[in-house]
Amino acid sequence: MIEIRNLSKRYGTFHALKDISLYIEKGTVFGFVGPNGAGKSTTMSILATLMLPTSGVAKVGGYDVTRHPKEVRKRIGYMPDFFGVYDQLKATEYLHFYGASYGIPRAEREQLIPQLLELVNLTDKADTYVDSLSRGMKQRLCLARCLVHDPEVLILDEPASGLDPRARIEMREILKELKQMGKTIIISSHILPELAEMVDEIGVIEHGEMVAQGKVSDIQNRLRVTKVIHIRTLERGEELAEKLRDEPLVTSVLTDNTGVHVHYSGDDVQQSELLRKVISWEIPIVSFQEAQSNLEDVFLEITKGGPRE
Amino acid sequence: MNWSRRLINPVIDKEFRLRMRSTRSMLSVLFYILALGTIAMGFIYLFLYLGNRGPQRFDPQVSQMMFYVLSFAQLVLIAFMAPALTAGVISSEREKQTLSMLLTTQQSSSTIVLSKLVSALSFMALIVLATLPVYSIVFLYGGISPKQLISVFLFYLFVMLLLGALGVMFSTLFKRTIVAIIVTYGVGLIIFLVTGLLYLFFMGIEQRNMYVTGQPPVAGTHSWVGYLLGLNPAGAMMSLFDSSFSKEAFLLYGGNLNSKAPIELWLEFVIVYSVVIVLALWIAIRNIRPVARRRKGEEPAEQLPQDHSTSENGV
The missing domain is CATH 3.30.70.100 (Alpha-Beta Plaits)
Incomplete structure (x- = not known):
């Protein structure tokens, strides 16, 4: 589903990514681990067509992110590590806006949005202005936004950052549900330890290089922890x-x-x-x-x- | 239903909602009309009660003068309003961290840029149209034709489009809204003030040259300096009011009064700045999405030159 070959990104003399290669099967939940500034967000931004790689190839669903970004965008739901919301919109209007931006007809959206709100436990906040939602709720709303066009791949950059333990648990439950729905998920997160049971594979990245990659148990064994x-x-x-x-x-x-x-x-x-x-x-x-x-x-x-x- | 759906895309729909829900927008309309209304009332007061020959009659000539004053005041107000309303449209989404999510949707770069411009322009058009009641005072006294009024409003629309396009361009080029706004005001200042000053400066030099050499211009010729005034919104607008103004702009003292203006000032203004508008929007569209910039189908070899030219235009 996701293929990254020899991906590099340079900002001037700074190498944000050095020759990263990665292959993620459909339906896999891939955990991206690494310290801040290691290159997780850069990799995710490239996959989300928001940034160009200096060299190398990144493909989503067989489509190259630089050559066919529009096709890639159809297939991904991207949640950035930091994001804002349009304060003057209500939760449903917020989802309507993104739904419409993905070209989903209004009648379809009318049916879809209540389902999405239910998935992220925000049904009772449907008519609340987005700016009055708590951080955890905004995060969940943003997750619902990622799902509005039913993408095959979810790219979630720190979806649980800044959440209290209860909100983290809620987020984890939603992610489990998404895994059951067969989504391919790339996730970088603080709560990765908590996600251990649902992550199939992990990639550890440091200083722009992939240090270790594979099944969680394999890596654990290999490192003789x-x-x-x-x-x-x-x-x-x-x-x-x-x-x-x-x-x-x-x-x-x-x-x-x-x-x-x-x-x-x-x-x-x-x-x-x-x-x-x-x-x-x-x-x-x-x-x-x-x-x-x-x-x-x-x-x-x-x-x-x-x-x- | 279908046409409205086609006309109002999701980005415009969202922009309209956000704009009309904020109290700031309502206050902008209020203060704008208040400002223009004060100017109108002040003008009437000055003429009726403070003239050097005591209280006067308000005849059509005076009301025509009032129309000019109002129109120029409105032009200045637009010059202040347009950059503030447009220079933040992209950079504020970047600052509020909503841009990346918008860019991963299926909306094309041109849809995003143009929709945001259209929405800002619509709001400005609303404000300007809301000042019509103030203008109606002029009609109370006569002296102005509806055609003049319409042409002036169309001219405003064009000036708003110009400043708006520049604002949106700088909004994509600079990461911070405040920088984009300042730069747009700077360019606005060049368009509104520097062109006028340059005209006066070069006209002075030309005039002096003529007296020094003692050669009156040959019949039918004109001074190139007039073209400078065509780049100035005030000059262009004046030529809309008074068709002989264009001729005077190109004329040197002692020149042949029968010589015609090579081009109407407002026409020059529209032609020159249309090019600027198209260019600014093109740069904005190319710059909003870094990936789209390099998307050149299958020829990676083509990427470099085009990329290079964009960055040249961009900075």
């Missing part, structure tokens, strides 16, 4: 820690008043064996839990804890 297992016991925590230190796949063990933290590099099968072993030691265990190892860890690992935000 060690898991942290948290074990809570009723008593004999120190003894457990001692015993665990002798286990081959355990890299380190820490104890504190919340329990034992085990850094473990085994896979799931080995982990289940470890659990069996721990139980066989007959130490009263309350919980044995893998601490959330998520995209954020992957990201930090790859970008070596470089500045983010």
